[in-house]
Amino acid sequence: xxxxxxxxxxxxxxxxxxxxxxxxxxxxxxxxxxxxxxxxxxxxxxxxxxxxxxxxxxxxxxxxxxxxxxxxxxxxxxxxxxxxxxxxxxxxxxxxxxxxxxxxxxxxxxxxxxxxxxxxxxxxxxxxxxxxxxxxxxxxxxxxxxxxxxxxxxxxxxxxxxxxxxxxxxxxxxxxxxxxxxxxxxxxxxxxxxxxxxxxxxxxxxxxxxxxxxxxxxxxxxxxxxxxxxxxxxxxxxxxxxxxxxxxxxxxxxxxxxxxxxxxxxxxxxxxxxxxxxxxxxxxxxxxxxxxxxxxxxxxxxxxxxxxxxxxxxxxxxxxxxxxxxxxxxxxxxxxxxxxxxxxxxxxxxxxxxxx
Amino acid sequence: xxxxxxxxxxxxxxxxxxxxxxxxxxxxxxxxxxxxxxxxxxxxxxxxxxxxxxxxxxxxxxxxxxxxxxxxxxxxxxxxxxxxxxxxxxxxxxxxxxxxxxxxxxxxxxxxxxxxxxxxxxxxxxxxxxxxxxxxxxxxxxxxxxxxxxxxxxxxxxxxxxxxxxxxxxxxxxxxxxxxxxxxxxxxxxxxxxxxxxxxxxxxxxxxxxxxxxxxxxxxxxxxxxxxxxxxxxxxxxxxxxxxxxxxxxxxxxxxxxxxxxx
Numbered sequence: 082x083x084x085x086x087x088x089x090x091x092x093x094x095x096x097x098x099x100x101x102x103x104x105x106x107x108x109x110x111x112x113x114x115x116x117x118x119x120x121x122x123x124x125x126x127x128x129x130x131x132x133x134x135x136x137x138x139x140x141x142x143x144x145x146x147x148x149x150x151x152x153x154x155x156x157x158x159x160x161x162x163x164x165x166x167x168x169x170x171x172x173x174x175x176x177x178x179x180x181x182x183x184x185x186x187x188x189x190x191x192x193x194x195x196x197x198x199x200x201x202x203x204x205x206x207x208x209x210x211x212x213x214x215x216x217x218x219x220x221x222x223x224x225x226x227x228x229x230x231x232x233x234x235x236x237x238x239x240x241x242x243x244x245x246x247x248x249x250x251x252x253x254x255x256x257x258x259x260x261x262x263x264x265x266x267x268x269x270x271x272x273x274x275x276x277x278x279x280x281x282x283x284x285x286x287x288x289x290x291x292x293x294x295x296x297x298x299x300x301x302x303x304x305x306x307x308x309x310x311x312x313x314x315x316x317x318x319x320x321x322x323x324x325x326x327x328x329x330x331x332x333x334x335x336x337x338x339x340x341x342x343x344x345x346x347x348x349x350x351x352x353x354x355x356x357x358x359x360x361x362x363x364x365x366x367x368x369x370x371x372x373x374x375x376x377x378x379x380x381x382x383x384x385x386x387x388x389x390x391x392x393x394x395x396x397x398x399x400x401x402x403x404x405x406x407x408x409x410x411x412x413x414x415x416x417x418x419x420x421x422x423x424x425x426x427x428x429x430x431x432x433x434x435x436x437x
Numbered sequence: 438x439x440x441x442x443x444x445x446x447x448x449x450x451x452x453x454x455x456x457x458x459x460x461x462x463x464x465x466x467x468x469x470x471x472x473x474x475x476x477x478x479x480x481x482x483x484x485x486x487x488x489x490x491x492x493x494x495x496x497x498x499x500x501x502x503x504x505x506x507x508x509x510x511x512x513x514x515x516x517x518x519x520x521x522x523x524x525x526x527x528x529x530x531x532x533x534x535x536x537x538x539x540x541x542x543x544x545x546x547x548x549x550x551x552x553x554x555x556x557x558x559x560x561x562x563x564x565x566x567x568x569x570x571x572x573x574x575x576x577x578x579x580x581x582x583x584x585x586x587x588x589x590x591x592x593x594x595x596x597x598x599x600x601x602x603x604x605x606x607x608x609x610x611x612x613x614x615x616x617x618x619x620x621x622x623x624x625x626x627x628x629x630x631x632x633x634x635x636x637x638x639x640x641x642x643x644x645x646x647x648x649x650x651x652x653x654x655x656x657x658x659x660x661x662x663x664x665x666x667x668x669x670x671x672x673x674x675x676x677x678x679x680x681x682x683x684x685x686x687x688x689x690x691x692x693x694x695x696x697x698x699x700x
Contacts, residue, residue: 127699201699291641292591302640306630309641310591335635371595372606374633379607383595388607399607 121208129202139202146195153187160184275435279428281329288314289419299417303356306375309334329429331361332409333371335391343393351410358409359395362430365402491560494553498534507564520567521558526625529554540609541632568628575648576620578655585653588646600670601654620651
């Protein structure tokens with residue numbers, strides 16, 4: 082502690098000679114082999130040191146910068162009044178922000194540049210060395226520190242009164258648990274999260290409807306090459322949790338040439354005459370996958386470039402997604418509207434703890 | 438007296454002549470107004486001459502890939518039933534005739550005059566029913582921009598970018614920028630689904646909704662970013678790269694200046 086107070090005292094002028102350091106005990110370096118301290122390069126006087134005219138000019142530059150800063154601050158105030166944000170005109174907001182910002186930037190930058198230029202061109206320019214202090218304290222200080230610990234341990238009984246000590250450690254360990262409970266609060270409180278993640282609004286007979294209007298879709302409306310962005314009918318009328326339901330139930334409906342569609346045996350009746358419906362939620366981290374190419378039948382996720390092949394039951398053909406997109410089994414009802422046969426048969430979206 | 442009056446009216450011997458002259462003047466005037474008003478009046482979809490002209494152009498310019506009667510070959514699809522809108526879009530934006538086979542037909546300077554494009558379009562339309570070139574009131578941007586923006590975000594923005602700046606697709610394909618596409622071509626692209634773009638038929642997005650989408654795109658074209666320099670509107674990667682190179686570059690330059698020795 083005492084050494085810290087001597088910071089100014091051991092500044093060594095540049096031209097003072099340096100003795101080769103003596104070998105300290107405990108190091109393998111032999112003094113004679115050590116590099117000789119080359120000292121400072123020869124002092125190179127600045128233009129402002131030699132030429133009083135240039136020094137005057139540098140001084141003028143510095144105070145001009147400071148005055149510019151004052152002007153910038155005043156301009157900021159003036160600009161705020163000259164370009165008021167009164168109406169809902171976006172253009173005025175832009176002008177106000179831009180001119181106020183230009184003034185504020187000038188005010189701060191001019192101070193910064195002025196101070197640096199002052200230090201570099203005008204202030205005294207002499208190279209100095211500030212020697213390092215030894216890091217460790219003296220043996221007395223170290224012993225005193227150890228003594229403090231031992232005294233406080235003896236007086237508090239931290240190692241002796243184990244019941245107190247262990248209960249304190251326990252209290253500290255339990256302390257972060259409320260934060261975990263807060264995280265649990267991101268999911269609905271009165272329901273278990275796993276069934277919520279596993280089921281969507283789709284159920285047997287729910288009509289497929291257009292996003293955002295909620296108009297139900299007839300199979301005949303879906304021409305080959307079409308891509309429809311679909312929500313379950315009735316989602317628009319939900320009072321609460323509309324976005325939560327939409328985030329799980331969003332579906333992309335596409336019609337392919339039935340010849341090009343390669344379906345799994347057990348899913349033959351999940352499509353209708355080339356019309357297929359797949360969850361729009363990426364199985365990687367849940368971005369909406371909707372970049373559909375009607376000729377290659379590729380679905381691209383814009384977030385991490387996962388690609389799904391719609392013609393091949395949406396299997397992953399590129400990218401980090403781990404699973405194929407879940408397919409929504411569809412059929413048509415008596416009036417020709419497309420309806421869901423059931424909910425998705427697997428949870429949509431990314432993996433979670435109970436689903437890998 | 439009464440009889441005399443009638444003879445001076447429509448029973449007058451010269452009435453027929455006057456009526457004929459009047460009819461001729463009106464017909465000629467209407468024809469003149471029509472032919473000067475729209476240059477495309479001659480490329481009438483029903484005119485056999487238009488279709489014949491279109492057929493000649495087709496056989497000279499398109500038949501290599503699409504076949505002599507547009508039945509399609511190994512190099513190009515059949516055009517029966519694609520409609521006038523598809524031809525007007527593909528040829529009118531310079532995508533067809535195609536420069537070369539590739540992931541996607543590239544846009545290039547338009548090869549035909551407007552009239553020739555229409556002739557080609559109506560020739561192909563005569564081969565089979567398909568979407569027609571949309572009417573002016575649907576493409577002039579006179580709709581509801583807010584509704585159009587919502588529909589654009591739901592149906593188009595994932596590929597074309599929310600500001601219409603375009604974006605990449607798989608294997609070299611891309612969704613082009615919509616910043617300088619005419620309303621007619623936007624409408625035709627939605628109806629026909631050119632290249633790998635899905636079709637958005639009138640049951641999916643109604644003609645009025647298509648008009649609203651065009652209105653939104655026109656609005657974006659006319660009202661550029663209020664935040665200043667938009668860096669192509671292509672999202673956080675471009676903006677991050679800009680600040681990494683130029684923002685950090687400026688900081689490094691200032692640091693060098695601060696620590697450099699004055700002379």
